[in-house]
Amino acid sequence: MSKQLPTVVIVGRMNVGKSTLFNRLSQSIKSITLDYEGVTRDVISDEISWSGRSFRITDTGGVSLRKTTDPILQEVRARALEMVDKAAVIMFVVDGKTGLLPEDREISKLLHKSGKPVILAVNKVDSSASQEFIHEFERLGHTKTVYISAQHGKNIADLLQELVAALPAQGPELDEEEPRYRVVLLGKPNVGKSSLMNLLLKQERSIVSDQAGTTREAISEKVTVHQEDILITDTPGVRRSKAIDEQLEELMVKSAFRAMDRANIVLLLVDSSEGRLSDQELKLAFYAFKQEHKALIIVYNKQDLVDERIKEDLEFRNSEYEFFLKKVAQISISCKDGKNVGKLFPLIQKVWERHSQQFSDQDLTILFKNALQQRPLFHKTIPLLVYSARQVATAPVTIALTVNHPQWFEETQLGFFENLLRKEYQLQGVPVRFVMRKGKD
Secondary structure (H helix, E strand, C coil): CEECCCEEEEECCCCCCHHHHHHHHCCCCCCCCCCCCCCCCCCEEEEEEECCEEEEEEECCCCCCCCCCCHHHHHHHHHHHHHHHHCCEEEEEEECCCCCCHHHHHHHHHHHHHCCCEEEEEECCCCHHHHCCHHHHHHHCCCEEEECECCCCECHHHHHHHHHHHCCCCCCCCEECCCCEEEEEEECCCCCHHHHHHHHHCCCCCCCCCCCCCCCCCEEEEEEECCEEEEEEECCCCCCHHHCCCHHHHHHHHHHHHHHHHCCEEEEEEEHHHCCCCHHHHHHHHHHHHHCCCEEEEEEECHHHCCHHHHHHHHHHHHHHHHHHCCCEEEECCCCCCCCHHHHHHHHHHHHHHHCCCCCHHHHHHHHHHHHHHCCEEECCEEECEEEEEEEECCCEEEEEEECCHHHCCHHHHHHHHHHHHHHCCCCCCCEEEEEEECCC
């Protein structure tokens, strides 16, 4: 059970160390940090505890109150200011090495007007040489100031103590159910993941732009569908490794794969107007389904751009991979005009039910034994026998087979049993794992 917690929001101009501080405080989620401006764009959060109090810490993109025509910078600023409105306490981060800048003053004035409790965190105070400018920040007029080094952990405990002291009085705890399962949106850059995230949540949660690479970190949000809580995570676009030539993009890809590792269901978004599944998309699909054993739905987006020729081309090219694609769930949508988006949640729920279903051990044993009687399997001249079958896990469906020679039940033989299961039960969209055990003759 998790609780509805007060939120502490980290704000400040670009490149003052907000994400480094978030990573120092966060117990599980990590924000991308690089030594140049504008890396963090979306809002990411984590739950932490200190001195018996739990609260949610939220990292935001760098705030600039100056006029800009850059739509992404405008959106980053809007998101950060929106979080300020929702905050119980604001952690205002400034750069102690650089000293007080006009942008710091502008942000400070805004925070004073908010009426929220503000803790001023003067960062990068690593040595006596870096303390030359720190007295300047007293002019900002904030009553609570802590001099820290997020990178080296200096005075972080003092900062947390001030945060806890500034939190509102603890009211009655309202319990909130953990999400029943987790869904991650995966795909190449600019295929519509963030647009779909916003449509599913019915709010502008992810920044959307035609510019590839807009989403830089995995961001998650809980949604309730038919009284079930689902956690949905949007991820940065994943390119093939040869195309990753920047440190930032490499970190973005790692963020996407970490999110997939925590998920139960993967929605692999594809730009159907391209008329084909790319090699990279096929590799992602195989990796998620066959190697990581995640339930998989391939979502063909941008149907508003698909004409009959493109549709036929896509069907022709996909036929080569029919042996795999018939095992996964597929749906065609358009985020632009909303086509079939309403069908996505019912499909997700159906796939989850398949992913978490429980089979009778007796039925499984009879199914496999009867099949081997009709079509025996051999290793050279030695028959391969199944003595019993037992389901040992769900999500993914995991079947333990007790057999005479486990070492000879390889991919071909296990494929035989998987096909039996898929023919007998509805398993589209979900992987099947087998565990081999040695039985007595």
